[in-house]
Amino acid sequence: MTSKQLQGGPIAARLERDDGGALTTRRRDTGAPAAIRSPEPHEREVSCAPPQAVDARDELRAGLTAPAAFVSSKYFYDPLGSRLFDAITRLPEYYLTRIETGIFARHGHDIGRTAGRGGTLIDLGAGNCEKAQRLFGVLQPQQYVAVDISAEYLRDALKGLRFLYPSMDMLALGQDLAKPLLLPDAVRRGKRLFFYPGSSIGNFTPEQAEDFLRGLHGQCSEDGGLLIGVDLVKDKPVLDAAYDDALGVTAAFNLNLLNQVNVILGSSFDVNDWQHRAFFDPRLSRVEMHLQARRTVRVTWPGGARTFEAGERIHTENSYKYRLADFEAMLSRVGYSAVTAWTDERQWYAVLHARA
Ligand code: AVJ
Numbered sequence: 001m002t003s004k005q006l007q008g009g010p011i012a013a014r015l016e017r018d019d020g021g022a023l024t025t026r027r028r029d030t031g032a033p034a035a036i037r038s039p040e041p042h043e044r045e046v047s048c049a050p051p052q053a054v055d056a057r058d059e060l061r062a063g064l065t066a067p068a069a070f071v072s073s074k075y076f077y078d079p080l081g082s083r084l085f086d087a088i089t090r091l092p093e094y095y096l097t098r099i100e101t102g103i104f105a106r107h108g109h110d111i112g113r114t115a116g117r118g119g120t121l122i123d124l125g126a127g128n129c130e131k132a133q134r135l136f137g138v139l140q141p142q143q144y145v146a147v148d149i150s151a152e153y154l155r156d157a158l159k160g161l162r163f164l165y166p167s168m169d170m171l172a173l174g175q176d177l178a179k180p181l182l183l184p185d186a187v188r189r190g191k192r193l194f195f196y197p198g199s200s201i202g203n204f205t206p207e208q209a210e211d212f213l214r215g216l217h218g219q220c221s222e223d224g225g226l227l228i229g230v231d232l233v234k235d236k237p238v239l240d241a242a243y244d245d246a247l248g249v250t251a252a253f254n255l256n257l258l259n260q261v262n263v264i265l266g267s268s269f270d271v272n273d274w275q276h277r278a279f280f281d282p283r284l285s286r287v288e289m290h291l292q293a294r295r296t297v298r299v300t301w302p303g304g305a306r307t308f309e310a311g312e313r314i315h316t317e318n319s320y321k322y323r324l325a326d327f328e329a330m331l332s333r334v335g336y337s338a339v340t341a342w343t344d345e346r347q348w349y350a351v352l353h354a355r356a
Pocket residue numbers: 088096198199200202203242243250317318319
């Protein structure tokens with residue numbers, strides 16, 4: 001395991017985002033931690049996302065009728081999809097989770113020293129909150145904010161955590177991370193550490209990733225920061241296998257998307273008509289996942305239909321892989337002032353801390 005420190009560019013002026021959301025208040029002074037009362041129990045689970053069922057159907061129809069058909073990767077995570085993803089993280093070929101866990105275990109104290117103790121830990125895509133919980137000891141947050149698409153799922157996870165850490169203020173937020181992050185007043189303003197593990201940043205294009213990180217930087221004071229996991233570029237066979245495993249778990253994960261589309265859209269997809277395809281494209285530095293028609297397939301849904309020719313594909317996911325130096329440069333560009341990276345000995349994966 002190696003660790004290296006990179007002093008980045010000048011500290012950029014703190015960006016004040018204004019999304020017009022009634023849920024956020026903005027402080028001009030960023031020094032002192034905001035004195036915010038402990039939220040009332042009914043405020044502890046906040047869904048800032050609008051009801052999205054209609055939205056989702058429009059989005060799915062648009063993707064399915066586009067010349068090059070696509071479905072957003074956010075639809076993978078229905079109850080079965082979430083369990084299949086959990087199984088993926090245990091596959092021998094899927095090294096990402098294992099290496100990241102190893103880095104946190106081996107360098108936890110160093111990470112804690114670098115990020116500093118106390119403040120608010122904001123967990124983006126928290127899921128079962130397990131990864132953040134493992135860092136509670138070294139980070140000692142005063143407040144923990146779990147953000148995920150489903151506040152429902154978070155509620156159960158937080159129930160257990162509140163019992164184990166009764167003095168920590170905890171809050172669940174239901175939000176789609178593809179949209180600008182809206183933090184309600186209950187999220188304290190002093191020393192925010194955004195936590196974005198798992199290389200989920202890879203689902204954004206590099207341009208979207210840069211905007212996303214700039215947005216996070218704009219939402220913390222100078223004592224705040226970012227702790228992020230990033231999958232690095234490596235040999236194609238390793239990447240191909242990580243997304244096309246021998247047991248076919250990733251294939252099931254990809255195909256299950258069609259079941260989820262059928263539920264949301266009322267469409268007639270039959271998973272038997274489709275084949276999992278996944279490959280690393282070194283020129284775009286991304287793994288692409290597709291579903292490929294095994295034969296001519298006609299799919300219908302209320303108000304629409306499409307015929308897919310044999311071999312035609314639906315693009316379901318991009319997972320971008322970065323070179324460490326490029327990712328560090330991106331962090332500097334969006335305003336972070338000091339970047340520290342921890343990697344494994346093969347440099348397959350990196351955990352980075354960036355000071356706001
Ligand atoms: C959860 C987005 C990080 O891209 O590696 C795993 C999702 N897709 N296998 C990834 C995924 C296929 C995963 N992320």
